[in-house]
Amino acid sequence: MASQVPISASLHTHTSFVSMFNGHNYTEWCEQIQFHLGVLELDLALHVDKPAAITDTSSEGEISVHTAWERSNRLSLMLMRMTIASNIKSTLPPTEKAKDFIKLVGERSQTADKSLAGTLMATLTTIKFDGSRSMYEHVMEMTNIAARLKSLEMNVDDNFLVQFVLNSLPPEYGPFQMNYNTMKDKWNVNELHSMLVQEETRLKNQGTHSVHLITNQGAGKKVGRKNKKGKQGPLKVNESSVQIHKKDLSHLKCRFCVKPGHFQKDCSKRKAWFERKGIQYDPAHKRN
Structure with missing residues (x-):
């Protein structure tokens, strides 16, 4: 028993490093469980079926393997149960073997994964860039959604992801989209990401955002260019900015x-x- 006290304390410590299983993160949770049990040398029950029961004729080797398996199975079940959300854990039937238990959790997560995949795909195809955050963050979110779909065995082709990103852009990025569509060579997501960040900076420097226009007007600066007759030329701004500055x-x-x-x-x-x-x-x- 004395030799098991350090392992029990270490097991409790490792528990804090395992993500709580919430029904949608089985792959991540399963990998962490297997890693930490392996580090503790307690993963025998996950890979080996239960040995035959010990009898009077069992050899010392058979007794040693049986004892190690029983200990691995008990502590593995303990670690897995401690890292599953209470509302999910209460719905799982009693299971005596760690190998069966981790398989059962995986089967339960598949139903939730299908629902999550549908939600993620809907988000990926309808999300829009509204300027509430940077272009860098916007494209990163879409890339992360595609990565989550891949973990759910729904691969999003790189060309499709590029098109989804382009579809999410507001009207002021129309010239950028037209130029891209006329190019012979197409970009991958990383290349598109880099170019969109540059385009965002260019548009901001041109003052196409209505906030910039309002600030300029308040400082008494002239808006737009004047032609030879002294009339104010058209503003190169987005639609919302035009509506704000309708008055001549x-x-x-x-x-x-x-x-x-x-x-x-x-x-x-x-x-x-x-x-x-x-x-x-x-x-x-x-x-x-």
Whole structure:
């Protein structure tokens, strides 16, 4: 018994490193169980059937193997039961052999895996990039979903995954998609990932996001280019940004700097004039 105390303590420690089986992670859980039992040299019962019962005629070798198997089986069952969620563990029938128990858990997980696979596939084909996080994170999530499907024996071809990523892009990435479709050579997921991150940076630098446009307008900057007639040209922005900036400001004229596009109270030159004179700035102040 004294020699088993360190093993029992070590078994408890190893339990904390095994992922809790929740019905959807059988492959990960099974690999960790086999690894830790192997490290503890307690995996005999997972690979060898139960030896014949000990009799008066049994040899010392047979007795030794039987004893080792019984100990391996008992502690293996203990470790597996300790790492299964309570709501699942209560539905499993009593099992005396570790080899049968791990097989039973695998069979129970197959039903849950089919349901999970359907959910993951639906997510992969309908997910959209909405700008709430970076492009890097968006593509990584889709790649991880494809990897989870593969673990459920549903391989997603690389070409299909590339198309799913392209389908998830918003309208402002339309030119990027058109250029890709006209290319003779196609990219794999990693290449597409890298190019999309670059495209995201390019679009941000161009100020296509409506947040950037609102900030620029508040600072008194002109939006868009003007043609020869002095009319404001079309904005290279997405649809939501266009809707925000529908109002044409070209008819407005500042009474201070005599330039169109803003009111006197919003004139940056007027504010600077007040500061040079040492007068506290008052937007409502009228020029003499």
